[in-house]
Amino acid sequence: MPELHWQKSSYSQEASACIYVAATSTGAILLRESDEPEVALTIGPGQLGALIAILRP
Template sequence: MSSRNWQKSSYSAEGNACLYVSSTDDATVRLRESDEPDTILTTTPAALRALIRSAKAGHLDHLRRT
């Protein structure tokens, strides 16, 4: 896994807690956070789209820390 393949999210601010995304030749999507760069989550494009849609629709708001 080359670091040149990682792209920082445009929603990430400068400093800590930045989200990075990368894809592989087989269309696997990889996600990591700047604080834990060795911890990598993998998913499919369809599953990531479903997660983003759910978050935008507010379906995950009950998981928010208060």
């Protein structure tokens, strides 16, 4: 399994409350929180776009 390249969200301001995102070779996107990095949510690109649209102020 290839190593994932996790990127911190530019919206994460506090070191203890960060969201990280990584893309897999299959096109899936993984999301995880800094306080529980062993747990990741797997979503598709369209789902991520919809989530961002809902959360964006």
